[in-house]
Amino acid sequence: MKPIVELEEVRKVYRSGSSRREIEVRALDGVSLRIEDGEFVSIMGPSGSGKSTLLHVLGLLDRPTSGRYLLAGEDVTGLDDEAAARVRNRRIGFVFQAFFLMPRYSALKNVELPLVYRGLPEGERRLRAERALEEVGLAERMDHLPSELSGGQKQRVAIARALVQEPALLLADEPTGNLDTESGREILALFDRLHAEGKTLVVVTHEREIADRSRRILHVRDGRLVDDEVLG
Amino acid sequence: MRFSDNFKIALEALFAHPTRTLLSLLGVIIGVFAVTALISLGEMATYGIQHSLEQVAGRSVYIQPQFKPGVESVRFDADLVKVLRVLPVRPVPYVFSSATAEDRHGQLVSLDLVGTVGDLPALDASVALARGRFFGPREARQGLPVAVINAKAESALFGNGRGLGRELVLNTSGGSRLRVLVVGVVQPAGGFFGGFEGSRVTVPYKLLWGRIPWKKGRFDMIELKVEPGVDLKEVEKRAQRLLELRYGKDRISVQSVQAFQQALSGITLGLQALLGGIGALSLLVGGIGIMNIMLVSVTERTREIGLRKALGATSAQIRTQFMIEAVMLTVAGGLIGVVLAAAVLYAAVLAVPFFEAFILSPTTVALALGVSAAVGLFFGVWPASQAAGLDPIEALRYE
Numbered sequence: 217m218k219p220i221v222e223l224e225e226v227r228k229v230y231r232s233g234s235s236r237r238e239i240e241v242r243a244l245d246g247v248s249l250r251i252e253d254g255e256f257v258s259i260m261g262p263s264g265s266g267k268s269t270l271l272h273v274l275g276l277l278d279r280p281t282s283g284r285y286l287l288a289g290e291d292v293t294g295l296d297d298e299a300a301a302r303v304r305n306r307r308i309g310f311v312f313q314a315f316f317l318m319p320r321y322s323a324l325k326n327v328e329l330p331l332v333y334r335g336l337p338e339g340e341r342r343l344r345a346e347r348a349l350e351e352v353g354l355a356e357r358m359d360h361l362p363s364e365l366s367g368g369q370k371q372r373v374a375i376a377r378a379l380v381q382e383p384a385l386l387l388a389d390e391p392t393g394n395l396d397t398e399s400g401r402e403i404l405a406l407f408d409r410l411h412a413e414g415k416t417l418v419v420v421t422h423e424r425e426i427a428d429r430s431r432r433i434l435h436v437r438d439g440r441l442v443d444d445e446v447l448g
Numbered sequence: 449m450r451f452s453d454n455f456k457i458a459l460e461a462l463f464a465h466p467t468r469t470l471l472s473l474l475g476v477i478i479g480v481f482a483v484t485a486l487i488s489l490g491e492m493a494t495y496g497i498q499h500s501l502e503q504v505a506g507r508s509v510y511i512q513p514q515f516k517p518g519v520e521s522v523r524f525d526a527d528l529v530k531v532l533r534v535l536p537v538r539p540v541p542y543v544f545s546s547a548t549a550e551d552r553h554g555q556l557v558s559l560d561l562v563g564t565v566g567d568l569p570a571l572d573a574s575v576a577l578a579r580g581r582f583f584g585p586r587e588a589r590q591g592l593p594v595a596v597i598n599a600k601a602e603s604a605l606f607g608n609g610r611g612l613g614r615e616l617v618l619n620t621s622g623g624s625r626l627r628v629l630v631v632g633v634v635q636p637a638g639g640f641f642g643g644f645e646g647s648r649v650t651v652p653y654k655l656l657w658g659r660i661p662w663k664k665g666r667f668d669m670i671e672l673k674v675e676p677g678v679d680l681k682e683v684e685k686r687a688q689r690l691l692e693l694r695y696g697k698d699r700i701s702v703q704s705v706q707a708f709q710q711a712l713s714g715i716t717l718g719l720q721a722l723l724g725g726i727g728a729l730s731l732l733v734g735g736i737g738i739m740n741i742m743l744v745s746v747t748e749r750t751r752e753i754g755l756r757k758a759l760g761a762t763s764a765q766i767r768t769q770f771m772i773e774a775v776m777l778t779v780a781g782g783l784i785g786v787v788l789a790a791a792v793l794y795a796a797v798l799a800v801p802f803f804e805a806f807i808l809s810p811t812t813v814a815l816a817l818g819v820s821a822a823v824g825l826f827f828g829v830w831p832a833s834q835a836a837g838l839d840p841i842e843a844l845r846y847e
Contacts, residue, residue, distance in 0.1 A: 333449050338677070
């Protein structure tokens with residue numbers, strides 16, 4: 217199997233306070249981690265444990281203070297902003313707790329958005345976005361605005377927006393946190409399917425019930441990986 | 449990212465808050481309106497004055513004896529008029545005097561009394577008859593007692609439209625009484641200088657020569673009407689040479705309206721720069737308004753910017769997006785301002801006779817739009833940099 221994510225001794229240190237009494241916060245304190253292609257991994261931990269920072273580092277939204285990060289075999293540790301944006305655009309799909317859809321864009325336009333920054337022509341963007349929306353079961357809702365969609369549907373649009381990028385890594389941050397139980401189940405079922413199709417998924421959650429759907433749970437505490445639990 | 453997508457995104461953003469967009473445009477609209485309208489008004493006023501000048505004296509060279517205390521002035525006689533015909537000009541000689549006459553209520557009216565040759569309208573396009581006829585060359589040579597008066601003199605002496613065929617008794621400056629028959633009325637001069645016209649009575653030059661002793665045999669001024677296609681400056685030079693040969697140096701003044709026109713251009717150009725400057729100041733204020741609204745917009749759209757970055761927008765792409773938004777705003781404001789200015793200028797032409805023609809030069813329009821685009825570029829830089837510099841994590845967390 218080929219690794220999608222390889223972290224080696226990754227540290228992330230935030231400094232705050234005055235120069236006299238500087239406070240050092242170690243959000244990540246030496247995390248080493250390997251995620252294989254096609255894995256479905258969840259990251260658990262109490263708030264402040266560093267799990268969000270880990271997700272941001274994995275998503276190239278944040279840069280580690282030290283250590284090394286290989287994404288699909290490519291060293292992405294020292295990329296500048298522009299290069300990191302390009303990698304995010306081509307290799308990483310994000311799903312957020314609050315969906316983050318553009319309120320004035322139709323579902324279709326929302327899904328097209330990452331492809332706009334890839335510079336694809338409109339016709340091709342549309343075709344790919346339609347396919348992604350079909351994949352999440354929203355073929356009938358393409359022209360709807362987010363305000364005309366239910367929470368579960370909104371999150372499915374957001375997932376379609378991630379899928380349209382054909383990312384190497386799909387990162388989800390509390391994807392069911394803003395949803396009722398029923399819609400949450402829908403989304404988890406969709407994740408199951410994506411996993412079955414061979415996509416690599418990393419989900420950050422604090423709910424055991426959700427983490428149990430994955431095949432492997434990484435427990436984070438005080439910026440360290442404290443347990444790597446492989447489920448049957 | 450495709451460049452056209454930038455425009456779509458900017459348009460979407462601007463149409464998301466139409467009222468706010470329009471209000472923030474107001475400053476630029478007023479600024480561009482002011483610049484365009486003031487510059488064009490300046491051009492229109494200049495044109496009005498220049499055009500009037502040209503109508504009155506555009507293609508003429510004026511020669512007069514130079515006045516020097518203690519030296520007897522040169523005498524312009526009928527012979528000189530013949531000599532001047534060697535130049536490509538039509539010489540029109542004038543005798544200037546003044547007179548008084550009683551109006552219908554017995555009040556004295558002062559008049560400009562002018563003697564000249566016959567058929568003046570054929571020589572001078574700015575002289576147009578309203579009614580009657582102009583005295584002919586033969587009447588002029590024989591000094592018959594006929595007169596052509598202007599509309600102002602007619603209304604002062606007889607009342608509007610009642611002068612033709614009437615007898616007019618003039619008290620000349622020579623002390624004599626002169627009875628003349630009014631055979632024609634000329635239309636008031638148009639344009640800027642029409643307003644300065646006095647009450648004028650024009651008679652055959654020979655008539656004045658006969659009645660005013662010190663005017664006998666002399667003209668006070670000769671106007672050289674320059675033939676079409678002939679260079680005015682060249683005529684001026686040749687007339688100067690010819691007159692110097694005849695009378696000696698510094699005894700004659702030779703003038704055309706060109707020098708005056710040039711001086712006038714300088715003044716109006718200065719005026720335009722001043723007016724344009726005032727307009728530019730309001731455009732500056734408009735630009736600050738745009739910057740303000742763009743900064744608000746960046747703050748409001750912090751999360752949107754964070755999302756776009758997470759999805760792979762580079763900082764440069766975000767910056768371009770906001771720059772284009774700012775420039776589109778100001779250029780749209782510029783367009784509205786220009787259209788508004790055009791409407792007001794057009795109304796001014798219709799309402800004010802002084803403005804003879806509607807002038808909105810392409811240069812002015814290009815300048816107005818160019819400046820508004822520049823305002824957008826300049827005042828968009830800061831907000832766009834703020835947007836481009838946002839940390840996506842912070843931006844996505846922003847409530």
